[in-house]
Amino acid sequence: MKMIQKVSTMACCRLLALHKAAATHRPAENAVNKEEASFIAPAAAAAAADTTTRGAGGGVLTSRPDRRRSGFAGKLTKQLSRTFFPCDCDGSKKEVKNPTSTKFKDVTGIDGAKAEDIVQHLQDPQHLACDFDGSKKEVKNSTRTKFSDVKGIDGAKAELEDILHYLRDRGHFTRLGGKLPRGVLLLGAPGTGKTMLARAMAEEASVPFFACSGSEFNDDYVFVGAKRVRALFAAAKKRSPCIVFIDEIDAIAGSGSRCSYGSESQMHTLNQLLVELDGFEQNDGVIVVAATNIPESSLDKALVRSGRFDRHVQIPYPNAKGRRQILEAHMSKVLKAKDVDLQTIAKETSGFTGADLANLVNEAALKAAKDGAEAVTTQHLEYAAMKRIIMGSKNKTVAMPESCRKMVAYHEGGHAVVAIHTDSAAPVEKATIVPGPGGDNLGMVTQLPEEDDKFFFSKEKILAQLDVLMGGRAAEEVIFGESKVSSLALSDLRKATKLATEMVARYGMSKRVGPVSYDNDDDDDGWNAKTMIWQPKYLVNEEVRELLGKAYNNAKTILTAHSRELHALANVLLKDQTLTGDQITALLKHETLAGGQAAKQVLPAESAK
Template sequence: MSRTAKPGPPPDPVRKPDPPKPPAWRAWLLPAAGLLALSLLFLPSILMNTPATKSLSYTDFLSKVDSGQVKTVQIGDKGAVDGTFADGSAFTSQLPTALGDTQLAQRLQARNVVITGTISSSGTNWTTIVLVVGGFLLFAGLLAWSGRSAQRSLAGGLGGFGRAKAKIIEAERPTTRFADVAGYEGVKQEVSEIVDFLRDPARYAAAGAKGPRGVIMVGPPGTGKTLLARAVAGEAEVPFLSVTGSAFVEMFVGVGASRVRDLFTGARDRAPSIIFIDEIDAVGSRRGVSGVGGHDEREQTLNQLLSEMDGFDQDSGVVVLAATNRPETLDAALLRPGRFDRQVVVPLPNQAERAAILAVHAGNKRLAPDVDLDRLARGTPGFSGADLANLVNEGAINAVRGNRVILTPDDLTAARDRVLLGRRETSNALLPEERHSVAVHESGHALVAALCEHADPVAKVTILPAGMALGATEQLPEAERHLYSEAYLTDQLTVRLGGRAAELVVFGQGSTGAANDLAGATDLAVKMVTEFGLSPELGPIGYPRGEGEFLPGGKEPARTYSEQTQHLIDEEVARLLRDAEERAVRLLGEHRPALDTLAGQLMHRETVDGGAVLDALGHEYETDHHGPSPAVLGNRAPSH
């Protein structure tokens, strides 16, 4: 039986009015009442304090009387003496009543001292009692009022301690748009569908599609996840509530869950709306890994977040957008469909995206006509958007340091060296033999890179110290690589050991200058053996270090192979490194004149480009054969 009528699309959710804001004076009511209560409690003791007077011993008191300096005395029933001197100053003393001195009255009368007596009152000081009791009652009433106010507002404590610390951004306020985010077209399409769904939910309902409940963006730090969220806030015509994951967690159990409830309540009151949780791993980590029970504050907060994202209310009109660079630490219940329906990876930008990002950050700066952002993008593989912004800013700082307002290619090159190597140490003077050793070392790297067929071309060689490096050889890839062949990796090992090989060829011994090269070569060789399956002894076996880890220095997983396999891995790694070093020594030995020529140029000029490396090889061939070498001159020259 066919149906003759189809249900229409559901009506658009009605925007609820914002709750009225409390009056401004209410924020000052709590501290004012506290100060009044404290003043009532401590005012009686302050008022009862009398000014300090001079205290005399009984012997001094008698001597003052005999000398005629005492004018009046007032004696209490317990022997307390309050009196005044002839000059009007006051004093106090104490009579030793146990001695029963009967001659004191006669001595006072003989000196014409006015004597009076007092009787201590045993009555009640009603003023003091009223002030103390009134202050106590006011303070108790203040605590009771604050507790009831906290319960009404789900605050969980004094002054809204448990309220969500979300920044509410209305539709007309943000200025960031998707056009301001360079590259990442696929990512922008994923998150823009959220905006489109909230603007026109009927279009999705007509096709029977449900809008995403949540989208989580994962990727390395600095790739622009928060920037994309700001662009969503700018593009969406709905309220945007932004909060960080650390704003939920407190030392008191239940406060974080209260803040989650308050956040989602505010979002539902403004529905349709978007909630953005930055660094969600601070609150969404796996439960139970810390060894603490279910009453742990972090777990209570996560449980409340899970309930709010996928509870019984399925038509709340709230979409959650989150960002993290540690997706492997998140709880599995948080990542399942129904809570975060989409997981969008925001990777490091490729070469074209890096050029577009550089153009965005250089838009408000004056560039020289010969600045090539495409070439700069080629020389910055692995840079994130934040790294590229810092690079352009360092270039501007370098231009200001030279009293210029126009950025030149040298400014951007110096900025790149500053980011990669550190600050240039112009005051770090090397000894002559050290300077020669560094020149030979860097010449070895450059010549081996020029002689290896699959290695990247050399862009610059320098022996100027920068950061922890005494010299540097920079290679500029011709294109963005995504796959690396075994020949390319083998050439990379040879290039890394070219500096040490040059020292062995020229000096007959190595030095400590190759420590960083050895560490990098060893790490690459270990990956070739254990991860890439490039060892004929082990065969096609891979032991990955871990998946989905964007942060360096993460915890190494437990070893999944035996001691015998470890011994075999060590032997294969050592074989790869020995073969690479022997190959580098052989190449440099065959081109010793070019090595001496390039080292001499570095000693004289300190910095040379890739063309000087090819010129040294070409000059060597012309000297030996009196003609150009097709093999050498046909090698890839670095583009300028």
């Protein structure tokens, strides 16, 4: 036992000698507290600790704020000085002075570059932040984009034009005691034109314009991102008055940036940004414009408050007028036919962003070039570009047997016939039995939503939509029989069930359930069924089942009465694969007239008998 204690004491002696030698090479700026924190082996701790030791921490020596050794560390040092074992370990001899033949590039299996970066960081902690020069973020070259080129978002454009007026004539706007806005936050879906607005500001601003991305401030090392923020604003202050544009600011300003575990670097970066925007020192003359795709509620509340971002500009999807303006701007850059109807294309592209419309025109131009046409026509826009964007390109790898194609044709024809003969239903834009990418979508009937559908839905329109969704399965039963219905209606039933559930449980459109809303924004289903008691939940399910049953019966009634039109439409779809809404309407109208004339010919013959 005594021998074990002697060996353990010698191990402690060698550890302290090695640690002391390493401390002599510690950089001067890091050697503020020379009290070393030492760790000894459990065996050595058991040998050296006695019953009078307090706060030893299970053998771990902790640093003290003063320079006097006390407690366990002092007793251990005193004991080691009295030991009769000579310390044959010289810590200074453990320094590697001769260079090794192994370099970071020779390391395989692990990230050698990362390890090399760590070593450089230890040698020069400031080198990682020195690669960010705020003055280089100033936009000096022309972006060749002006506010006159921005279409479809006139409200947001007017807000940013006001900012430029403020900076051009600060005295005029501040003469009554008002202050210039410190920041403008652009909120909108991807592709709505936020970055394009920033490029227009950079082109027409008569003041310096700095542009960067939020991801440029992210770094694995703490304080590097904060230093880059300081560098950017230091360069901006020298050029005041000026504009600083930060794209995708949510990269550093998410709602959990300052409280989530493991994001210490992001926390310091965000705090530094908050100080620069509205801290103790005022940044008069530096206006920050930031853009993000995520909702305002997902950003840090301290960042979006008044005094930092005084103005929040929502960039919406363009309306029909705006879409036409965007299409005209992009079509002016390609060779187009004289009879191109952009107003119709604008109505058919509800929900498209500016980026979607630009892609539509480009796809149409490529399709026209592929077909050998001399100009882009309306047919290229409708059949080529829109089909490629909405449904995807034609899947040539899906080869369906004739029986499957027939089932799909009647299924999609059922949707179209019900939609045309149902009041308040959106007009049919296109019907196709061309399989989509991957074969998941074997056909589709698209409808043209009205402008007010983006803001609200009436009960009448929801009931009409339920009838249309049930038209595909009802057509299968009417034509092939109840036992022959297929699984093609899976997506239709999902949409119809969700729509009916929202109608009853969210919008309060049910007499049995009443004008109540079991709304839950965090639930993917749109309503919180878990918190409902048994009786309301049962009523909701029963009401949804009744609504879907009525919609299915309505669809069957319509298809039974117009079975002649359904057969004609399915046969044409099997031949041509894709029909526009106008072609479908003309075909059904012709079949209706033909059926009426046939009936008139039959009636006189029967009366003669």
